[in-house]
Amino acid sequence: MKKIESVKEFGGYLNRYRHSSTSCQCEMTFSVYLPPQAQQRAVPAVYWLSGLTCTDDNFRTKAGAQRYAAELGLALIIPDTSPRGADVPDEPERYDLGQGAGFYVNATREPWSGHYQMYDYITRELPQLVEANLPLLAGVKSISGHSMGGHGALICALKNPGAYRSVSAFAPICHPVRCGWGETCFSAYLGDDRSDWQAWDATQLIEAGATASALLVDQGTVDEFLAEQLYPQDLDAACAAHGIPLILRMQEGYDHSYHFIASFLGEHLAWHARALGAGV
Amino acid sequence: MKKIESVKEFGGYLNRYRHSSTSCQCEMTFSVYLPPQAQQRAVPAVYWLSGLTCTDDNFRTKAGAQRYAAELGLALIIPDTSPRGADVPDEPERYDLGQGAGFYVNATREPWSGHYQMYDYITRELPQLVEANLPLLAGVKSISGHSMGGHGALICALKNPGAYRSVSAFAPICHPVRCGWGETCFSAYLGDDRSDWQAWDATQLIEAGATASALLVDQGTVDEFLAEQLYPQDLDAACAAHGIPLILRMQEGYDHSYHFIASFLGEHLAWHARALGAGV
DSSP: OEEEEEEEETTEEEEEEEEEETTTTEEEEEEEEEOGGGGTSOEEEEEEEOOTTOOSHHHHHHSOHHHHHHHHTOEEEEOOSSOOSTTSOOOTTOSSSBTTBOTTSBOOSTTTTTTOBHHHIIIIIHHHHHHHHSSEEEEEEEEEEBTHHHHHHHHHHHTSTTTOSOEEEESOOOOGGGSHHHHHHHHHHHOSOGGGTGGGOHHHHHHTTOOOSOEEEEEETTOTTIIIIIOHHHHHHHHHHHTOOEEEEEETTOOSSHHHHHHHHHHHHHHHHHHHTOOO | OEEEEEEEETTEEEEEEEEEETTTTEEEEEEEEEOGGGGTSOEEEEEEEOOTTOOSHHHHHHSOHHHHHHHHTOEEEEOOSSOOSTTSOOOTTOSSSBTTBOTTSBOOSTTTTTTOBHHHIIIIIHHHHHHHHSSEEEEEEEEEEBTHHHHHHHHHHHTSTTTOSOEEEESOOOOGGGSHHHHHHHHHHHOSOGGGTGGGOHHHHHHTTOOOSOEEEEEETTOTTIIIIIOHHHHHHHHHHHTOOEEEEEETTOOSSHHHHHHHHHHHHHHHHHHHTOOO
16 A cells, blocks of 8 residues: 555644555555554554545545544544446446445446445455554454445444444434435345345344444434435334344434534544543 | 525534625625524634635635534634625636635725725624624624635734734735735735735734734644745744734644644634633
């Protein structure tokens, strides 16, 4: 991996890297915030998965996360949302399919399957890469995300018991097989057999027996996508039925934007810091 | 003024307004963050002046300011950086002249003078407008800004003794008559007689006797514009010669970006909150 940018922020460094991804078969870009503590010792990491249309830039620019990470001694690992490049299949007229919309699954259908292996990238390749090259505590990681990335965080944790010390999400797509965004991407990436979709849907994973120590989810009540795309009530019901502690906080008057994320991100990062044993 | 957008953030509201400006003779857009405390009582305000190329969007999106403002009970008033619109003179090929580059002066030369009256807009029209329409403590205000906006904050305070309870700046253009950005805009907006420029230059205003209770300035040491455009050493020398307390902090390793601003904005807003008597 090659460092292509480095900016000092809150005493640490916000870096951007590029590397050739074996999972995605293309050049991938990601950002990492290394808190000041990382200049002295290895630190735990929180992975952040962004939503539709995002790159690694949105979260690093708009969430206000670096202040908390510097206070808590957390690294932030901020990947892109899909494979990228002229050789990578895309639907340039659509914001919700193709580049910018990898949905954190491993695609099985052409033309997507050659590059769209974001699940492997996030859960295997990227952790190995950053833990080998940066002052990170090996295997000491948590995961969070927003919207499509909230879905991604939930499935990465549910499908890998023990791999993440904690998981949280902002306005996640809780039940993608039931919503337009999920149906669009799953039918393209996974094919029309809906039984193949279950392994990539947080609500269905829990209904099928997947477990997690606890889930923290914030959801704004005036989120413009709440009614049609997100279905936190389905996740709530599945967790209740299967004994998974879900802290679902309906945040009155908040929308789907980064202003919502910024408002509660400090509490999420503090939650992850406790699970990670982080500290100054 | 018409509210065109409202987003909840940190318990308060980040609003955007549009109005017909008498100073600038065009429709102007600005943002205001009203902290949670403003739902109960009038609050003091900090005006933020942005730099070249910015609109009201940059600061509200990238600085992480709303968290501090909510904690401190401060309103943030975030104007645009120039008059705008198809009828407003511009140099569309240039980022450092015309729209996005008002330089917070009152232009005296055609074709600029009909619209480019940003000094009057910032110091008179906008405070009157927002104090008449929002839960703000009349006249209880401070000012800060970045780069061209840092210059703007300094001259607004120096030219209006008593109007601002406190003033601070990030990487301000301290001596615009000496640098390329300042020379470009001042010669266009004010004409070629350099004696007319002095009234719009912080260093020269202080040399001519302008006073301020104290100035807080942060400047990154690896700022890519430091050597050619900013000249904090000239402001420092003028303040020293004229007995103005200047807290000039050279911040090791920081650049000119919003990551630099974000890193120290909390300290600036706390400084302003003390001067404003703000509190929860």
